[in-house]
Amino acid sequence: MADALILPLGIVTVSLVALRLGVMTAASLRQLKHQREHDQLALQLLRVRIGEAKKRRDENTLAWNGYRKFVIHQQVEEADGICSFCLKPHDGKPLPSFRPGQYLTFRLNIPGREKPVVRCYSLSDRPRPDQYRVTIKRVRTPRAAPSAPPGLVSNFFHEQLHEGEILDVQAPRGQFFLDVEQERPCVLIAGGVGVTPLLSMISTIAEARSGREILFFYGVRDGGEHAFREVFERTIEHHSNIRMVVAYSQPTPEDEKREGQDYHHAGRIDIDLIKSYLQSTNYEFYICGPPAMMETLNQQLLKWGVAKKDIKTEAFGPATVSRAFMKPKPAASTQAPAAASVSITFSKSGKQCGWEKDGTNLLDLALANGVQIESGCRAGNCGTCAVAIKTGKVTYLTEHGAELEEGTCLTCIAAPDGDVVLDA
Ligand SMILES: Cc1cc2nc3c(=O)[nH]c(=O)nc-3n(C[C@H](O)[C@H](O)[C@H](O)COP(=O)(O)OP(=O)(O)OC[C@H]3O[C@@H](n4cnc5c(N)ncnc54)[C@H](O)[C@@H]3O)c2cc1C
Ligand code: FES
Numbered sequence: 001m002a003d004a005l006i007l008p009l010g011i012v013t014v015s016l017v018a019l020r021l022g023v024m025t026a027a028s029l030r031q032l033k034h035q036r037e038h039d040q041l042a043l044q045l046l047r048v049r050i051g052e053a054k055k056r057r058d059e060n061t062l063a064w065n066g067y068r069k070f071v072i073h074q075q076v077e078e079a080d081g082i083c084s085f086c087l088k089p090h091d092g093k094p095l096p097s098f099r100p101g102q103y104l105t106f107r108l109n110i111p112g113r114e115k116p117v118v119r120c121y122s123l124s125d126r127p128r129p130d131q132y133r134v135t136i137k138r139v140r141t142p143r144a145a146p147s148a149p150p151g152l153v154s155n156f157f158h159e160q161l162h163e164g165e166i167l168d169v170q171a172p173r174g175q176f177f178l179d180v181e182q183e184r185p186c187v188l189i190a191g192g193v194g195v196t197p198l199l200s201m202i203s204t205i206a207e208a209r210s211g212r213e214i215l216f217f218y219g220v221r222d223g224g225e226h227a228f229r230e231v232f233e234r235t236i237e238h239h240s241n242i243r244m245v246v247a248y249s250q251p252t253p254e255d256e257k258r259e260g261q262d263y264h265h266a267g268r269i270d271i272d273l274i275k276s277y278l279q280s281t282n283y284e285f286y287i288c289g290p291p292a293m294m295e296t297l298n299q300q301l302l303k304w305g306v307a308k309k310d311i312k313t314e315a316f317g318p319a320t321v322s323r324a325f326m327k328p329k330p331a332a333s334t335q336a337p338a339a340a341s342v343s344i345t346f347s348k349s350g351k352q353c354g355w356e357k358d359g360t361n362l363l364d365l366a367l368a369n370g371v372q373i374e375s376g377c378r379a380g381n382c383g384t385c386a387v388a389i390k391t392g393k394v395t396y397l398t399e400h401g402a403e404l405e406e407g408t409c410l411t412c413i414a415a416p417d418g419d420v421v422l423d424a
Contacts, residue, residue, distance in 0.1 A: 041211050048208045049181050055097035055127065062096035067107055067168035073131060075163055079227035081138040082193060083158055084124060088131050090166060097127040099177035100204040101197040101286070101314070104134060105170035105382045110156055116168075118376030118384040119153040122288075122314070123172060124196040126203035132172075135227070137193035173381050173401060176288070176314035180204055184284055185213035189269060189297060191289020192220055197314055198288060199228055202242060206235050215277055219247040219269040219289065223255040223262055245277060269293070271300035281306045288314040315378065345421040346371040347390055355416050361397060362387075363411040366424060373411055373424050380413040387411050392420030 069090035076084040087104075089095060103122040110117055121134035138158045139151025161167075178186065178201040188198045195218060205212055220226050226246070236244050246263040248255055255262065265273060274297075281304060287294050294313050301311055342355040344362065349371045359365055363385050366373045376384035380400030386408045394414040402410060411422070 044209055044211060045181075045183065048210050051208065052181050058094075059096040059098070062094055063171045064096075065171075067170055070132070070167050070169045072161060072163050072165045072167065078135060080224040081140075081158070082135060082225070082227045083138075084133055084135040085157065085161070086131050086133045087167070087169065094129050095132065096171060097129075098123055098132075098172035099174075100126065100180065100200040101177035102172040102174040103197070103377070104132060104172060105377055106153070107168040107170075108153060108156065110152065113152075115374075117153055117374070118382045120377045120379075120382070122174075122197040122200065124199050126200060126207050132169075135193070135196045135199075170382065173377070174314075174379065175398075176286070176312055177201075178204070178286065180208055180210065182284075183210075183212055185215070185282075186284045186286060187215045187217070187274065187278070189217045189274075189285065189287045189289065190219065191269070191293045192225060193227075194288035194290070194314070194316060195227060196288075198286060199231070201286065202232070202235060206239050206242065209239075211241050214242045215283075216242065216244045217247065217269045217274065218244060219249060219293070221250050222248050222252050223258070224252075226262065229262065243277075245273070247273065269297070271297065271304060274301075275304070283310065285311045286313075287311065288316070291315060342416050343419045344416055345419075346424045347421055348424055359415065361412055362394065362409070362414045362416065362420075362422065366411060366422075371424055375412055378412045380410050383410065385410055385412045388423040390421040390423055393417040394420060 070087040071090050072085055073088040074084075074086040076086070078084055101122070103120045105118060105120050107116045107118050121136055123132055124135040125133040136154050136157050139154040141148050141150045176197060186201075188201060190198045198216065198218075202214060202216060205214055216232075218232070226248075232244055236242055245265060247265040247267060247269050248263045249266075249268050251259065251263065251266050256266075259266065267273075281301075283306075285301060285306060287297055294315065298311055298313065302308060343352060344355055344365060345352045346366060346369075351369055351371055353365055353369050355365065363373055363375055363378070373387060374384050376382035378385075380396070380398060381402055383402035383404070386402070386404065388408050393416075394409045395417045396410070397413050397415055400410050400413060404410065409422075411424075
């Protein structure tokens with residue numbers, strides 16, 4: 001009887017041991033695989049960091065002061081009214097790298113204009129040693145001001161500039177950039193041509209193979225405005241860490257046949273759409289698009305609990321929009337306003353305005369009140385918005401890169417420090 005039990009017991013024991021060993025082996029293999037993946041990611045991150053350190057060193061040694069000549073090497077139509085311009089340095093020397101999200105500043109001599117005109121355009125490609133690329137949308141006359149002229153520089157680029165033409169360009173600049181060395185997951189949100197700096201970020205992350213989690217929301221009006229469709233599709237296909245949600249706010253009947261392929265959502269990008277893709281608020285958010293979209297999303301994200309420091313935005317504010325054709329803001333007056341404690345006088349225009357506590361900068365105050373001041377970067381770098389201070393003092397909201405003549409101020413980043421009289 002005992003003997004009869006020995007064999008089955010032995011088989012059961014051996015089976016159990018084998019099963020245990022099997023489970024252990026499977027678990028160990030899984031653990032080993034996990035460890036290998038982890039090591040590979042760590043190694044990749046190390047490579048990214050070494051690469052970035054090299055880029056920063058090159059940036060410092062290769063950057064230039066003032067303007068450098070570039071040749072338009074290639075022009076590519078990306079969508080309706082959106083065109084890319086690839087630029088090679090005229091001197092043929094290598095280019096400094098840049099941080100994805102930064103922009104170039106252009107100085108153009110436009111026939112009929114007394115002074116050169118300055119505008120900024122974001123770099124839309126990843127850094128390459130021999131060329132930069134910008135992508136420009138043709139700006140039309142706004143509906144609210146039908147008698148205003150169409151955008152000066154964007155139309156000049158589209159209509160008058162061709163391959164072989166030479167342009168004056170400043171070195172890459174800007175504080176709106178993605179730190180490629182970080183691992184934190186990101187949400188990128190683009191509206192229309194605001195896609196340009198975000199495309200640069202995505203291409204750079206893809207090139208670095210960093211494995212960083214990226215969720216990209218891209219909103220356009222319809223298929224005609226959907227630039228870089230193939231580029232994004234190819235990138236998503238090869239990089240599982242990058243996901244994309246495309247929203248058409250006004251899909252055409254033709255577009256509707258391709259819902260689910262060309263786009264995933266009909267309507268604007270809003271907080272509900274974003275929340276439906278995220279488990280938590282623990283992301284960095286990068287937003288670039290029309291002012292109304294950025295303002296709304298910014299407020300909604302804050303309300304949802306996203307930390308202010310985790311929301312980065314870039315405004316493509318129209319450079320010369322004047323309210324001359326629109327209804328003036330009530331704050332504008334030729335008399336000193338009674339309620340405001342700080343008064344700003346634009347002496348040439350004969351306008352006096354009150355500086356509100358939540359005022360953004362002196363340039364915005366001037367434009368909102370019909371005082372013409374030219375601008376370019378709106379970030380204190382190009383010097384276009386400089387105006388002489390007749391009396392009073394200003395403080396700066398951020399550091400400035402542009403050199404300043406004594407007694408002048410960069411209105412795009414200046415706030416008054418008491419009453420000020422400006423020569424504008
Ligand atoms: C950091 C940064 C990055 C940018 N990146 C990009 C980019 O990648 N791609 C891109 O396409 N753009 C970008 N821009 C925007 C770009 O710099 C220009 O502002 C844009 O091309 C418009 O310039 P413009 O000369 O064509 O138009 P402007 O001549 O400046 O006119 C702008 C608008 O104002 C209207 N207007 C003109 N005069 C008047 C008037 N008197 N009264 C009322 N309305 C008037 C025009 O009809 C037009 O709609 C960026 C801007 C910044 C600051
Ligand atoms: S607009 Fe460029 S410095 Fe103010």
